[in-house]
Amino acid sequence: MAHLFTPKKVGAYALSHRVVLAPMTRLRTIQPGDIPSPMMADFYGQRASAGGLEIVEGVSISIAARSYLGAASFYHDGQVEGWKAIANAVHARGGRVFMQLIHGGRQSHVEMTGGVAPVAPSVVPFEGVALTKDGFVPVSPHRALGIEEIPGVIEEFRVAAQRALDAGFDGVELHGANGYLVDQFIQDGTNKRTDAYGGPIENRVRFLREAVEALISVWGADRVGVRISPSGEWGAISDANPEATFSYVARVLDEYKIAYLHVIEPRIKGDDTLHEGHAPVAAKYLREHFSGPIIVAGGFDGESAEAIIESGDADLVAFGRHFSSNPDLPFRLQHKLPLTPYVRAAFWGGDEKHYTDFPAYQPAQQPETTV
Incomplete structure (x- = not known):
């Protein structure tokens, strides 16, 4: 572990190691109101370490941006104290914490969006699911965003970024991955627009650019990260030439000198492994297009994390399930201590069980001897 446990400067921050907590949608907010719960503060505090980085699960920027009942969001004042408690819990352990901001786009249901149709760059029907009080249900039919509506959505990203700053976080990450709204604009399988936000890749990344610029206007570039998922399959997303598309995205983001680029390897779909033993590929081709720190995620263990950092294809590794x-x-x-197995049944909602009740490593007690 000679490389995984060396210091690294990431944007404005000097980290003491390269093991990152990946954002995971765990559905533990208090309802109604999506209030961050005390057990969420416990969860993030438990996983904080001196000089380590945590990225908080996708935080919806508005009611219309929500996809899953119980998921995190930050759009009203009643949520402030809960988010402050989470930031304080991480800082108490000497860690850094970024808040990942998300708009679900077409991956939603009218029960989650306040009764309005989910939005997307274009109407491209698909068989997705959202989570409501009735469990996982088929998404509601979506509509295309009018070009005059886009500045309002960008402003929601800016306001959420300001809320994160006011709550004491260290930075924000734009969720541009996994088939949510930003990703829907980037990829040509979901973006069929013919205006300034569609067609050639230069236009399809316009929404991404504007969202990044909104976050930078609050935080400065060195406290903003972006997550992408080249060739990802979550949300029925697709692109005719993902390598060309995301190489361009990486070059665009490199221009802004953001804190980091966060890349999900395509061997993972949500919380499932698609391609067991598949070598990481996305970070390898993106490395030549992005000069800043790259965080990789998706199916890593200690040995493979050490290997990809040693190779130079990535600088940090984010872990979710482990x-x-x-x-x-x-x-x-x-x-190199044994890992406690994760409990998949507790990923998508629940209480403290299999969430905050996992103990830190306890060495086996040696039996006492008598003389």
Whole structure:
């Protein structure tokens, strides 16, 4: 672990190691109102480490941006104290914490959007699901955003970024991955527009550019990250030439000198492994297009994390599933200690069970001897 546990400057911050907590939609807010719960503060506090980075699960920027009942959001004042408690819990352990901001776009249901149709760059029917009080249900039919509506959505990203700043976070990450609204604009399988936001890749990344610029206007570029998922399959997303598309995206983001580029490898779809043993490919081709720090995520263990950092294709590795059940994951990886298995049934909602009740590593007690 000679490379995984070396310091790294990421944007404005000097980190002491390269094990990152990946954003995971865990559906633990208090309802109604999407209030961040005390157990969320416990969860993030438990997983914080001195000089480590955590990225908080996708935080919806408005009611219309929501996709899953119980998921995080930050659009009203009643949520402020809960988010402050989470930031304080991480800082108390010496960690840094970024808030990931998301708009679900077409991946939603009218029960989650306040009764209005979900929005997307274009109407391209698909068989997705949202989470409501009735469980996972088929998404509602969506409509195309009018060009005059787009500035309002960008402003919602800016306001949410300001809220994150006011709540004491260290930065924000734009969720441009997994088939949500930003990704829907980028990829040509979901963007069929013929105006300034559609057609050639230069136009399809316009929404991404404007969202990034809104976040930078609040935070400065060195406290803003972006997550992408080249060739990802979540949300029935697709592009005719993902390598060309996301190489261009990486070059665009490099111009802004953002804190980091966060890349989900295509061997993962949501919380499932699609391609067991598949070598990481996305970060490898993106490396030549992005000069800043690259965080990779998707199916890594300690050995493969060490290997990709040693190769130079990535600078940090984000863990989700293993971090869910090992609050002291950096310590365990550094010392090559056994990992507690994760509990998939607790990923999508629940209480403290299999969420905040995983213990840190306890060495086996040696039996006492008598003389």
